[in-house]
Amino acid sequence: MFRSISKYLLMWLLCLCVPSAFAAQATMNIVNDWGQGFQGEVVVVNDGSTAISGWSVEFDMAVDINNLWNGVIVSHVGDHYVVEDAGYNESIQPGGQVSFGFTAIPGNASPVPVIVNGDGGSSSSSSSSSSSSSSSSSSSSSSSSSSSSSSSSSSSSGGRFPNYNINPLPADMTGMSSSALDIADNITLGFNIGNSLEATGGETAWGNPVITAEFVGLVKQSGFNAIRLPVSWNQYADQATAEIDLSWLARVRDVVQYCVDNDLYVIVNIHWDGGWLENNVTPERQAENNDKQRAYWQQIATYLRDFDEHLMFASANEPNVDSAEQMSVLLSYHQTFVDAVRETGGKNAYRVLVVQGPNTDITRTNELMTEMPVDTVSNRMMAEIHYYTPWQFAGMTEDASWGNQFFYWGAGNHSTTDTAHNPTWGEENDLNALFSLMKTQFIDNGIPVVLGEFSAMRRTGQLSGDDLALHLESRAYYHRFVTQQARAYGMLPFYWDNGGTGNFASGIFDRPANTVFDQQTLDALMQGASN
Incomplete structure (x- = not known):
């Protein structure tokens, strides 16, 4: 069973690597943890007055990320990860946000020191003990996964292995019209x-x-x-x-x-x-x-x-x-x-x-x-x-x-x-x-x-x-x-x-x-x- 830790929501600052003319920040939430692994979410917010075109985040975390959506891992050296946009979500309008999610092992995730080394961008960090609604700033496609993906679901996970369908998305027919x-x-x-x-x-x-x-x-x-x-x-x-x-x-x-x-x-x-x-x-x-x-x-x-x-x-x-x-x-x-x-x-x-x-x-x-x-x-x-x-x-x-x-x-x-x-x-x-x-x-x-x-x-x-x-x-x-x-x-x-x-x-x-x-x-x- 997923162990909900929404009241133990972990949020810390990541580095958002964008040109200095922009102001942006990113926070990570631990959405679910089932002991042997966990699901994380990163929300990138454009606090500036100019649109961002292309973004990347960096963080150090002693885990193995085994699945990631709405982003692309472009570097993983030791505990250091660099994640870039997936192309279709590269643009962030002023006041807007994008998010990506991932699963990793082991579970029982704890906060790690945050390295901020971008060219600019505002930063803030906070912790939260609020309910699951505190993660509502994520995109609808990512936030929906926490309620719909449960490792206890026999119809999705099977009896021997974890459920890897942790981020089901709404059906999207874009580019899929051909029979x-x-x-x-x-x-x-x-x-x-x-x-x-x-x-x-x-x-x-x-x-x-x-x-x-x-x-x-x-x-x-x-x-x-x-x-x-x-x-x-x-x-x-x-x-x-x-x-x-x-x-x-x-x-x-x-x-x-x-x-x-x-x-x-x-x-x-x-x-x-x-x-x-x-x-x-x-x-x-x-x-x-x-x-x-x-x-x-x-x-x-x-x-x-x-x-x-x-x-x-x-x-x-x-x-x-x-x-x-x-x-x-x-x-x-x-x-x-x-x-x-x-x-x-x-x-x-x-x-x-x-x-x-x-x-x-x-x-x-x-x-x-x-x-x-x-x-x-x-x-x-x-x-x-x-x-x-x-x-x-x-x-x-x-x-x-x-x-x-x-x-x-x-x-x-x-x-x-x-x-x-x-x-x-x-x-x-x-x-x-x-x-x-x-x-x-x-x-x-x-x-x-x-x-x-x-x-x-x-x-x-x-x-x-x-x-x-x-x-x-x-x-x-x-x-x-x-x-x-x-x-x-x-x-x-x-x-x-x-x-x-x-x-x-x-x-x-x-x-x-x-x-x-x-x-x-x-x-x-x-x-x-x-x-």
Whole structure:
């Protein structure tokens, strides 16, 4: 339970760094404290006669801030925090005020010495033992959170972790007018920045450089207009509290910003992430995983809430489901995702959400995914499947007793000399039959389908000469045909790029050099998207 400490309201002066021509002050209130953590609020007041455009505050506090809204932490060194405006609230008119809120650990917060080192601005400090109405000077969106966010609420917090939905906002449709169908109409061709933000051990652990604004710009310039960001969260979270490291949330936000700055749609998901969810779609793990799913999405959704409709959220990646019983569990994970995002409010009340079919396999999705999660708003949901069919062509790396690899694919691309590696199934007719299932099941019922991943790897280390040339032409045709038919059946194709440029890789770009590496594949994708 939250322990109200309104009669123990702590207020002390912060430094407000604004030009000396302005007069401003800031006070901090401890709004709620539940023992293990607390909720704080900072109110910045313009006492001058001139409007303030852009503000920042600094304070020293021996706590770990794990969530912050209506502001941006731009520096945290030791106990010293610097918080700046969030852009939309940079202006403070004379006599006006803005506020930001945060949660931090540990709880039982006490006043700390205040360092005032701004260029100017008036200052005052006070303490208060008044009732909860003493914090009414905060913005309505922040003050409302103290009454609506209670860690004891089972509907919001789950049984294992704190409730991270501590600042739900009123629904805000600004920049969110497009339905899922509208956005689907706008997406031509998507690109996965794979093996980066989801990499175990850190963003560069799987050999790719950090994602830069320049790289995202290259993706846009090359003809893509949407990006899927596979993201790992579990390795950056405290397993006892499910609290995600603030610096990681900030890093993901930066990459999302690169995308939005380039007018790209962007999907942020919880990827494989060590398999905590997708390898455990079972009744035994259902309650535990729903608690974690809720905690993670409350934090992700809150931290990224201010982006407009260009940002979409995706519940999972490739959840392993083989039965109706498991499908029921998966549906509960998706429902938790939808509920957690929606309850944070603001733009998230209307954000398009993407839910994955079992294994993101078309056949299993058609057989088992007979319903979608319940939503509080209409026409704001998409389904997701992946396509690596036939696997012998897309990803198999050695012949097996049950069958050989396929080096070639499609009409006119079979080898007359290496017939053992010609495909025996999974070509154009099979693809059309599978894509048709998704059209009938979802698209014809007004639910767009994201083809979230597809690609066939290069076999430059296996083949040479004419065989390699035919293989590469087969790859190009495969990528062109998948893209073309996905669009023909109403799906949104996202190419899987793992950043690699060697054997068994699928990278289109040389990411370290920030140049196009595989022009043949890029051209094929663009041709498919234009048909």
